[in-house]
Amino acid sequence: MSRGTLLPKSGHHDRRLEVSIAGIPLRNPTVLASGILGMSASSAGLAVALGAGAVTFKSCGLEPRKGHPCPAVVPFEHGLLNAVGLSNPGAEQMAREIADFRQRFQIPVFASIFGKTVAEFGQVAEIISKARPHLIEVNVSCPNVESELGTPFGLDGAVTAEITRVVKRASEGIPVAIKLSPQAHGIGRIARACQDAGADAITAINTVGPGMVIDPVLRRPILSNRVGGVSGGAVLPIAVRCVYEIASQVTIPIIGTGGVSRADHALQLILAGATGIGIGTGLHEAGDGVFTDVCQGLSDYLDRNGLDNLDKLRGAAHD
Amino acid sequence: MSRGTLLPKSGHHDRRLEVSIAGIPLRNPTVLASGILGMSASSAGLAVALGAGAVTFKSCGLEPRKGHPCPAVVPFEHGLLNAVGLSNPGAEQMAREIADFRQRFQIPVFASIFGKTVAEFGQVAEIISKARPHLIEVNVSCPNVESELGTPFGLDGAVTAEITRVVKRASEGIPVAIKLSPQAHGIGRIARACQDAGADAITAINTVGPGMVIDPVLRRPILSNRVGGVSGGAVLPIAVRCVYEIASQVTIPIIGTGGVSRADHALQLILAGATGIGIGTGLHEAGDGVFTDVCQGLSDYLDRNGLDNLDKLRGAAHD
Amino acid sequence: MTDGIHSPFEGTPVAVVTSPVPVRIEDVIVHHEALKTFVLEAPFPVAPGQFIMLWLPGVDEKPFSPSLVTQRWRLRAGRIEVTARAVGPFTRALMACRPGQTVGIRGPFGQGFSLEPCSLLVGGGMGIAPLRYLADALDSNGLPFQAMLGARTAADLLFVDWFQRRSASFYTDDGSAGVSGPVTQSLDVELESGQFRAVCACGPEPMLLAVKKACETHSIPYQLAFERYMKCGIGLCGQCCMDGTGIRVCKEGPVLTARELAGVTELGLPHRDATGARGPSGHI
């Protein structure tokens, strides 16, 4: 039996890949996306060992949530559908995990929060701020809890701006990133409203759709929640477009996320204007080496083009 | 040199696959999607030879349009991006092609129309009605001409309903299908508004996104229009979800479209509630045999399950 | 979407089927009302100790390590047997399943047992089930082994007849069958004997820890099959990660060795539940 070789992967060290997001220095632009591995200090630590430049924890709310029954994550031919349903142990417990992570690991940690009301975003931010994450990402765009929580906040620029203000007030000087939905019409304008409301960064995108996969024999949706957000390779062009639109409207850094499993995917997001590169489903599509491989590919690209860092590439696809 | 074997493919004959859309009998549920091949009587005729159950012509407007420069169609790893920009020879010329098609071919032909204003939809419908297509599909959802034509009509239920009424009045009793955008929030409600306004069918979905592909070496978007609608394999789960949502809100037939290149894809759409199966990008993804292969696969499924027709399957994934 | 892994008994890489495949329940063997073995069509191979996700449409999907897999899956004649005990909503719904019904399975997931000569198999409760498949695989490969199997009562002892035809000793907490007391009671003596070169264990976590300790004392390599709450089964969600190193029970496990357990700090603690919280509610 060939046992999966485990950690530590050596990682990839190239100072030319260092970037800074809202003043936070990252050893490389890759960021573990929210909802992947980041359930606990140790599980997020796995991504550190795998080479991520920063990690984002799973989104947490005020109360513990079990989320939806399984199947909650189902691959299809071109990506993944998930309807985990924001299962999380609640902000208090998450804060403990994040504090633990800060103690044990040297790389930046981003919290991710959601709320059922605008005010609740503030409450959760306050709790999570106690753990002093390097950044608080605000998930205004999760498609999986819509029926319960109403229309995603992230589709409405004014509401999103209001949430930004509330979280900024509650987060004691910790930088705040707003994570936007690709379903929003005019995502550039919404990002601009977030920047005007004080956001320090934008994360784009959350999952696309939602989508549904039906089993032809059992004749029913496979996901227990019926529908789930689409991620992975299928959504890369949508992420690239969103980052491009956002970059043309804001000056704050963008964590470009969606469909990255190779360096050329990351490059597209950087050329569109991203500073950080979120990676989630790529861990499934390309395996545990994805962070290292993406970084290696970026280094090779810098070599080939005689570049000292990623700055000249960022947003270079805009004319 | 192995020359591409040309027509006629034998097609696939199985009376169990016959369906009826708004009273129009189809030899099988596959429908050539708008924008693929259907530029002329003869090019649409190619799809007849390839086995399609019905053909939809390219969307036409009041005036001839050149559309965008090339590249206007670019594959990515999981599908296709297109920004053809609604190039079309204008409704008058399209009407002549459709009339010619009606004379030469026996299978149902669907016109597709768009307008720059609500009233213009009516004008185009009037012109195209002269050719007596079996159905007029109303494209309220093309993402490629937004900057010029403003926000897609299809995102707004009230506007879409108004367009439906205008087209119904202008189309002299010809059945009307409204083609919806997956970007619409609450696509089920919008479909319901169309049905209430007199629509005879719903087509779902148009392309997703839009998306963007950037060339890492040339460092610019590949599509001349920068962004383009996403179709093909990547969008299947979104199409399935949209059809499922629509089917739970309307009683009129649905032409489920998006990402179909195999019979199991078509089955998912049928189980979600589709009567017709639109196929566009599948022609690229699975080749010219796609109509025949999808039908063959559906026949095999009926065999395996001892079914006489598709009726029992339609919408069977709803509980 | 598939990942290449190696199947120990086919020799060639096997694709992991990550989307549920509908399979028929061919047969249901009733051990007692709340303890049954479900014989399923096998659309893919599973190695001993690996697991599948079993989907009951409309109910839920849960991890199970087969109690037997017949290897003729390429001929579409293979069978996967899953032995389950009713402990909650899912397994209660499973008990109601009848032959002819269709369920969904995906896998094979994780890393199983490696087949070693002179293995001692230590099983407790439901943990006996996967060991039965392991024992069968050792048998087919002509590798000698002995089994020590324990359960609360005689009624909970699985596959007794089957194991009796091999080399096995039995233990029950209440003495209703075999030796009275925990299965680990004479472990030191057995390992002392020097006849075992490997220990494979599956059962409650306290039992696994006792096995681990005894193996460490006698410097015998061990392979322990762990259980954790699982959401995705494919190494993505982080739900099943163990504190310390973050090792994923669904991917690097469920069978873990000394190498992979190094640095793990949560052994014996209550498990994390569906919310991800480690509560007193989580069982060991």
Add this chain to the structure above:
Amino acid sequence: MTDGIHSPFEGTPVAVVTSPVPVRIEDVIVHHEALKTFVLEAPFPVAPGQFIMLWLPGVDEKPFSPSLVTQRWRLRAGRIEVTARAVGPFTRALMACRPGQTVGIRGPFGQGFSLEPCSLLVGGGMGIAPLRYLADALDSNGLPFQAMLGARTAADLLFVDWFQRRSASFYTDDGSAGVSGPVTQSLDVELESGQFRAVCACGPEPMLLAVKKACETHSIPYQLAFERYMKCGIGLCGQCCMDGTGIRVCKEGPVLTARELAGVTELGLPHRDATGARGPSGHI
């Protein structure tokens, strides 16, 4: 996304690269100010008569049939030569391109010429370009051929020196080089001779029709390279379809034979333009 097609000279299926590949312009050969050959890196093979889509970022993307392809593309040492004349915005922008610049190409698209012994090559104007590659390929395969090449003036005659080293006769409308008058003038005589077993032609459509007619008269199989306005190049958009059968010039063509032309009703008509309308504006 790639389709499997067969490359005539490599023997193995070749993937069609449907997304533009950035390639360097290695060299530009100036025939005259508005007529140049661009030597590009070859990331894929192209057979004679097949075409590529050439992308000038920020301008447009247009179809071109190479005038030469060196076959060492697997060694990354191959070259694709494209010969173009300035006729509009795209080709004018192309004329401004310099060595070292990067452009995008995708392909190979469509069906090319099949290499037959004793071929007669008939070329008109820019149609000489793809025939040069065909001639080169026939040469390399030891297949004898003759060429008849025509253009408006001597300055428009392409690759004269190159063809003169083979077996070729030249024609100009104004008599400034070779025989005065259309290239098709002595076609009947040539075909009458019985020395040709195949005719390959590329050039203005009236010329192609004259070739077709002559070949039909003499019962000689013909392969004619057509041009139509192209939008996608991959057989999807329907823009390049010919009236009658709907045959796609980008996919079943651009080189078409009697079999594929059967039923086509639009030969000699003005082409459909970018809107899809067949206008008097469309050139033949």
